[in-house]
Amino acid sequence: MRIGVPREIKADEYRVGLTPSAVRELTALGHPVLVERGAGSAVGFDDPAYESAGATMVDSAGDVFADAQLIVKVKEPQPDEYRQLRSDQILFTFLHLAPDPEQAEGLMASGASCIAYETVTDRTGRLPLLTPMSEVAGRLATQAGAHHLELHQGGRGILLGGVPGVSPAGVTIVGGGVVGTQAARMALGLGARVRVLDKSLTRLRELDAAFHGRLVCEYATEDALEQALPRTDLLIGAVLVTGDAAPKLLSREQLGVLPHGAVLVDVAIDQGGCFATSRPTTHRQPTFSVDGVVHYCVANIPSAAARTATLALSHATLPYVQALAQNGLEALKRDPGLGAGLNVHRGQITHEAVARALGKPWVAFDGGPE
Known part of the structure; x- marks a missing residue:
């Protein structure tokens, strides 16, 4: 699966979705990784480090969104980003949709499958991707x-x-x-x-x-x-x-x-x-x-310590990125905790608490594409 890492554009956000070390793990499994130039430069991960890890550097976020099947970010997509999403893509990032109906509408309109770090759970019910942040x-x-x-x-x-x-x-x-x-x-x-x-x-x-x-x-x-x-x-x-x-x-x-x-x-x-x-x-x-x-x-308090936060987050998300890259939405059925992270799918809200907060219908995930 082609994985894309755009540069974060939210105000004062300097973290990056994947470190060069994580990219190396993914490319070793045969997954092409596209990284927008400069995506990690603020926290000391320069473009040559990504290239050495096997990434393909691209000139713009548009290049990432146009070609990637799985997009890995840190913060919720901004309007310029969610307008580029497609129904055949998976977005993996923090979303925090409850107070943000505009973003929710944008993600629903895209048709993309959007997995929120903050609602992924582990076998004990804890939040392994929210915890490091x-x-x-x-x-x-x-x-x-x-x-x-x-x-x-x-x-x-x-x-x-x-x-x-x-x-x-x-x-x-x-x-x-x-x-x-x-x-x-x-x-x-x-x-x-x-x-x-x-x-x-x-x-x-x-x-x-x-x-x-x-x-x-x-x-x-x-x-x-x-x-x-x-x-x-x-x-x-x-x-x-x-x-x-x-x-x-x-x-x-x-x-x-x-x-x-x-x-x-x-x-x-x-x-x-x-x-x-x-x-x-x-x-x-x-x-x-x-x-x-x-x-x-x-x-986005953790961005004040963006390098520490990037390393901590990338370590936590990597196994899930690997599972999604290997198995696509099938990974959500294999790991119900990862499935709990799915907030938006096929234009519908698929997380009960998010739906309640937004006053939207809740539609349980049906297991994947038709």
Whole structure:
């Protein structure tokens, strides 16, 4: 199968769908790989490295979309990209369709089979392709929050870990999954006082054991959230409902009790955001303020560490790319977890949570082409 890797064109996105190492693995199996020139240059993977791995370099994304049968990307296709998709192609990338009906309509109109990294599951029900980016995003969330707490960034002028004689910052993390765990790890490492709220008692027990009691692990009720906010300098939203839009956990009125100059980092923004005042931002203009609270709502946080993120993502996706290249849509029947990644097929929404979020009919995948 011919595999195509276009250069990412979303604002401030520097990751690339496949590394030269992954390309080498695919070409060794006999699959031609087309890579747009410059696709990996921002993260240190230059064109000669891809050529050495066996890739064919092409001059434009149009060349990739015109010839490839399987297109491997990182971020959701932009309008100029999904308009080039065809019904005989497979798209494999992050989609985050729940808050993006325009993209959903574009993918449906293309007729292509679109598989979303964020809804692929493994045998235990976990999300193996979302996990590495959640790890990166969680760590960067704390890093970004610490930076924007600096006075000249609009924050309170607080050092996350304090100094002897001065209390450290209070960090509240809503959601104890992969993002929340990694954000907590970074915040504790910097010396902050860290509280994690989650609705799973099992998960809270796991976190308490993993961090040897250094975290405050609290059940997430409205009261608990409201009581935590006045003591919070950095608030991190880390909730996830697979495929669905993120729930709005706190209203503008509730967020108004955060201290002036506090920082809010909404990692769930690519699924619509989990705070009422959140709206997507970019790395070039990462923040805005509402009621004196600095909001960091970058929709592609891992691109700030694009080389690390590219390597982590490519390692995770490679076995699935190999399966798709070898077996096409038959791979979805052989691996139901990969099948769970199919969001759009033959102009229909094939993931139940995505369909619910978009208000569209859900049509279960029927097993492949006629």
